[in-house]
Amino acid sequence: MAINVAEPGTTPRSRWVWALAVSPTLLVLNWYFARPDAVGLLGRTNSFLVVSGPLMDARLAFLLTFLLLGVGSAALARPILGRRPMSLGMGAGNMRKGGALLLAGIPICVAVGYINAGNESLAAAYPLNHSVTVALALFVPHALFYFLYYLGFEYHFRGLLLLGLEDRLGPLAANLMQAGMVTLVHVGKPGIELAAAFPASLLFGWITLRTRSIWYALILHWVVGVSLDWFLLAS
Numbered sequence: 001m002a003i004n005v006a007e008p009g010t011t012p013r014s015r016w017v018w019a020l021a022v023s024p025t026l027l028v029l030n031w032y033f034a035r036p037d038a039v040g041l042l043g044r045t046n047s048f049l050v051v052s053g054p055l056m057d058a059r060l061a062f063l064l065t066f067l068l069l070g071v072g073s074a075a076l077a078r079p080i081l082g083r084r085p086m087s088l089g090m091g092a093g094n095m096r097k098g099g100a101l102l103l104a105g106i107p108i109c110v111a112v113g114y115i116n117a118g119n120e121s122l123a124a125a126y127p128l129n130h131s132v133t134v135a136l137a138l139f140v141p142h143a144l145f146y147f148l149y150y151l152g153f154e155y156h157f158r159g160l161l162l163l164g165l166e167d168r169l170g171p172l173a174a175n176l177m178q179a180g181m182v183t184l185v186h187v188g189k190p191g192i193e194l195a196a197a198f199p200a201s202l203l204f205g206w207i208t209l210r211t212r213s214i215w216y217a218l219i220l221h222w223v224v225g226v227s228l229d230w231f232l233l234a235s
Helices: 013-033 058-081 095-116 120-125 136-169 171-185 191-211 215-234
Strands: 040-042 048-050
Touching (some): 013 136, 013 171, 120 215, 171 191
8 A cells, every 4th residue: 555655745746757757867877977987888899888987086986976866866856756855764764673673784784795705796896996995094985985875876766766756656666666776777787786786675675664764774785885895805
């Protein structure tokens, strides 16, 4: 059953469908122009054609993702959904449930990072910041900028798309939809990461629905990424 959590306002109910057009647009812009790596095609002449934007420092790419997916989605929350940006999971939500999930989930996320640090395809792709080391003076700023990246990512998918469309689509359909969108974003990533994208996104979506906040899924997602980078660098 769909749960009506929309705020009262004058925004026409039919305007929410624009989220389904705006989201792919933001994601394409981010995929091509806000990345610290390069995407290319091997053509018929066996030459490698780079199709993504110019290479940039990872910290700048993380900041651009925060701006595109995070700030961009927040700017569209009211005109498209009739919602205050802060109402899309930016509060603490159910702290009791969220705290329990963090206590149980953080050790698991660290273990996931440790185990997957032995994967050769992930080692070839990460860390995205090529200049970072395990020295705290370099790793801590990297982790903080990475948090900005995950904040933009989680706000777009679990905030705008999941909590923002839950009342229109119902929680199950909204969760499936955002998980599918996240999986498409991972096309071109190492196979093990692509395979994990859909079930992990369903889990993060479930956590967001249970806690009514994006912060708990965000922290767990960030811990996986930061742990993977740390163990890759330390190995």
